[in-house]
Amino acid sequence: MKLIGSYTSPFVRKISVILLEKGITFEFINEMPYNAVNGVAQYNPLGKVPALVTDDGECWYDSPIIAQYIEQLNIAPALVPRDAKAALQLRQLEALADGIMDAGLVSVREQARPAAQQSPEELVRQREKISRGLDALESYVADGTLKADELNLATIATACAVGYLNFRHVSPGWCATRPHLVKLVETLFQRDSFARTEPPKA
Numbered sequence: 001m002k003l004i005g006s007y008t009s010p011f012v013r014k015i016s017v018i019l020l021e022k023g024i025t026f027e028f029i030n031e032m033p034y035n036a037v038n039g040v041a042q043y044n045p046l047g048k049v050p051a052l053v054t055d056d057g058e059c060w061y062d063s064p065i066i067a068q069y070i071e072q073l074n075i076a077p078a079l080v081p082r083d084a085k086a087a088l089q090l091r092q093l094e095a096l097a098d099g100i101m102d103a104g105l106v107s108v109r110e111q112a113r114p115a116a117q118q119s120p121e122e123l124v125r126q127r128e129k130i131s132r133g134l135d136a137l138e139s140y141v142a143d144g145t146l147k148a149d150e151l152n153l154a155t156i157a158t159a160c161a162v163g164y165l166n167f168r169h170v171s172p173g174w175c176a177t178r179p180h181l182v183k184l185v186e187t188l189f190q191r192d193s194f195a196r197t198e199p200p201k202a
């Protein structure tokens with residue numbers, strides 16, 4: 001398999017962690033989607049990473065779809081419950097964590113624009129999404145919906161989202177009021193799969 005991605009993308013990290021946890025070997029094709037010239041569109045018409053190319057030449061994109069494809073290979077450990085409703089609830093938590101990644105990414109892109117072109121309102125809007133999203137995740141860990149010692153698609157996506165916020169210094173004080181979430185992500189960060197996919201220090 002080939003994983004097309006960049007080392008700084010939290011969505012790519014999510015897929016790398018899943019592949020590593022399941023012991024699936026893959027070749028990493030480094031593509032920078034924000035570079036003026038890049039090869040991402042040959043794998044995903046939307047020009048976004050990650051994309052996954054199977055040994056049969058099938059191409060999958062959008063990280064929840066790629067995660068679902070990998071899950072359907074039935075390679076342990078299972079990262080989604082068998083029960084359909086429980087699986088949907090877990091996928092919603094994955095979507096919540098992915099949404100935090102999206103808002104973090106938009107914030108970083110906005111701040112990369114020349115100061116005069118940046119929109120403070122847009123930055124506030126994105127920060128509010130992140131803050132509400134983190135509060136929701138904190139409450140799901142507090143009430144046991146998400147468990148620090150459980151490896152699944154939602155806990156992996158949550159740790160990738162928080163890892164991205166830390167990496168880009170978005171919402172730097174997030175941990176002060178969210179002790180349950182801190183415990184969950186610190187537990188996941190100790191895993192080999194997370195250590196091996198840490199974004200480069202730049």
Ligand SMILES: N[C@@H](CCC(=O)N[C@@H](CS)C(=O)NCC(=O)O)C(=O)O
Pocket residue numbers: 008009010011033034046047048049050061062063064098105
């Ligand atoms: N929903 C997509 C989001 C992927 C995404 O936004 N990737 C970013 C890198 S972190 C990207 O490739 N952006 C390039 C662009 O928007 O043109 C997924 O889950 O895979």
